[in-house]
Amino acid sequence: MLLRNIDFSVETRIRPRILWVRLWVGKSARPRPLNAATRNIATHRPEGLAWGPAKTLGSDIVEGIRRIKAQDGPDVILSGSSTLTSTLLEHGLADEVLLVVFPVLLGTGKRISADGTPPRSFELVGTKALASGVILSTYKPNGPLRTGTMKRIGVSRVREQGKKGGFK
Amino acid sequence: MRKLIFAINTTLDGCVDHTKQFVDEETLEYFTHLTREVDLQVFGRKTYQLMVPYWPEVLKNQSETKADHEFARAFDSTNKLVFSRSLNSVEGRNTRIVRTNLRDEMLKLKQEQGKNILVGGVDIPSQLMELGLIDEYRFVVGPTLAGAGRRLLEGVSLPERLQLTLVESKVLKSGCVALHYSKH
Numbered sequence: 001m002l003l004r005n006i007d008f009s010v011e012t013r014i015r016p017r018i019l020w021v022r023l024w025v026g027k028s029a030r031p032r033p034l035n036a037a038t039r040n041i042a043t044h045r046p047e048g049l050a051w052g053p054a055k056t057l058g059s060d061i062v063e064g065i066r067r068i069k070a071q072d073g074p075d076v077i078l079s080g081s082s083t084l085t086s087t088l089l090e091h092g093l094a095d096e097v098l099l100v101v102f103p104v105l106l107g108t109g110k111r112i113s114a115d116g117t118p119p120r121s122f123e124l125v126g127t128k129a130l131a132s133g134v135i136l137s138t139y140k141p142n143g144p145l146r147t148g149t150m151k152r153i154g155v156s157r158v159r160e161q162g163k164k165g166g167f168k
Numbered sequence: 169m170r171k172l173i174f175a176i177n178t179t180l181d182g183c184v185d186h187t188k189q190f191v192d193e194e195t196l197e198y199f200t201h202l203t204r205e206v207d208l209q210v211f212g213r214k215t216y217q218l219m220v221p222y223w224p225e226v227l228k229n230q231s232e233t234k235a236d237h238e239f240a241r242a243f244d245s246t247n248k249l250v251f252s253r254s255l256n257s258v259e260g261r262n263t264r265i266v267r268t269n270l271r272d273e274m275l276k277l278k279q280e281q282g283k284n285i286l287v288g289g290v291d292i293p294s295q296l297m298e299l300g301l302i303d304e305y306r307f308v309v310g311p312t313l314a315g316a317g318r319r320l321l322e323g324v325s326l327p328e329r330l331q332l333t334l335v336e337s338k339v340l341k342s343g344c345v346a347l348h349y350s351k352h
Contacts, residue, residue, distance in 0.1 A: 133334035
């Protein structure tokens, strides 16, 4: 459903790409919008382009994405990369973030942002709970995390002394 | 049987370090309501020392906001249990220190008569998740990415993936999403 209006799919390096190919290639039930979308691949290996229509983003990924964004056409989606997501956010290239939260605790596994990604703030656009318990939340990037907002409400003596207390 | 409720603020990328977040007034009110629904709060030593003497002092200080005061009052009036091997005494009132056996102590408390039990912090709740003793989860998800920082379940391993049931999701004005789950 989410892919219906999307012609470009920006994907990450070789591994998630392989995952996608394994998931979707050869399945008759694969969604038509996904199959028809041009896939723009951040890859150093041409075999990653086997599932067409596909193009490489070139050696400069950030520049490649800027180039696609500057063109007319449908929206571009990046699906599922912890490294490319951080790069896109850092360069201010993502206009919207859709977070899909499943009602499961795992304890280990891949995280959204690569460690060391600068902190960022977002604006919540909307959220929707599905019958399955999955939460879909849409956010707009709102720049780097502003420490100034800390002082907006209830500045305490403890915080004025440079320490934080009371979980706030 | 009393339910054991775990509540925490988290960023979009699962960082639960309180210094990486901003708690707005409405989030504080959410925690005030939650605290009023229980008659016992459980902490490890680190979280306890984050809360006390901070909140008892807020209660004495007239310059704090109404939301701060209300949380402080709810927090102060609830019985507290601190798991610690190093603390000998605490300055806060209605507080008991327990040294050992988290599992047995919590199982015993859950069998006792009373309202639900609230647990806060990171280490102790993570251990309780591993033990399968938490009945309800409240995650208040703030609209920020921390990039790095403390997460839940570090140093413990869940015996299996923990499937939860979404009970409610609530949007706060600040863009925080309060998620309420129960054990499947």
